[in-house]
């Protein structure tokens with residue numbers, strides 16, 4: 109994931125052992141006792157990676173709890189993001205106020221069903237994907253980038269953002285994307301950023317996206 113982020117962001121990608129790591133008591137309290145084994149493993153790997161990344165910023169042993177909206181509660185002076193998908197987990201953290209928000213996302217490179225594609229992509233985004241026959245991963249790239257947009261929007265603005273409230277344009281050669289927020293949403297969101305700029309990468313089995321909002 110660090111290939112998609114500037115060097116001042118500390119990034120940790122989980123090794124196999126991290127999925128079996130230790131949670132701090134305050135973190136374990138945020139995992140439902142009914143959590144299935146796969147949820148326990150991904151939650152654990154996310155916390156272990158996030159604490160290791162925070163350690164690189166000099167923040168040691170701080171439990172990473174979750175807010176009511178499920179967002180991680182980052183220690184004072186830091187912000188970050190966690191992602192996990194089958195067999196892959198990463199965390200990225202940076203210092204505030206130099207960085208206002210960090211967003212990362214990873215998804216398995218699957219072919220999304222038509223109804224899912226339509227719920228994520230605007231008609232013009234679907235048209236863009238349709239102009240790339242045989243490259244069936246582009247809707248998954250849109251999904252991943254929009255998840256990043258939400259992980260930036262949510263801590264900065266504090267409200268819900270629908271998939272159709274961000275319009276994505278991708279530069280395939282550069283591996284970059286820009287998300288522009290629907291002006292009607294901005295009218296209802298004083299001070300909210302109007303656009304987010306990020307990077308993406310497509311591997312045979314994994315799609316990754318990331319972005320930061322600088323000060």
Ligand SMILES: CC(C)(COP(=O)(O)OP(=O)(O)OC[C@H]1O[C@@H](n2cnc3c(N)ncnc32)[C@H](O)[C@@H]1OP(=O)(O)O)[C@@H](O)C(=O)NCCC(=O)NCCS
Pocket residue numbers: 150151154174177178179180189190191192193212213214254255257258259260262263269270271272273274
């Ligand atoms: C929250 C959401 C973005 C998570 O994405 P995901 O692909 O399902 O899952 P990921 O593994 O990549 O990320 C999960 C992590 O995101 C983090 N997260 C959850 N809610 C969050 C929020 N509101 N803000 C920031 N981070 C959040 C958590 O760390 C979570 O892991 P944890 O529960 O183990 O701590 C997604 O579930 C969601 O609700 N999406 C709908 C909103 C949206 O994406 N709108 C698009 C706007 S263009």
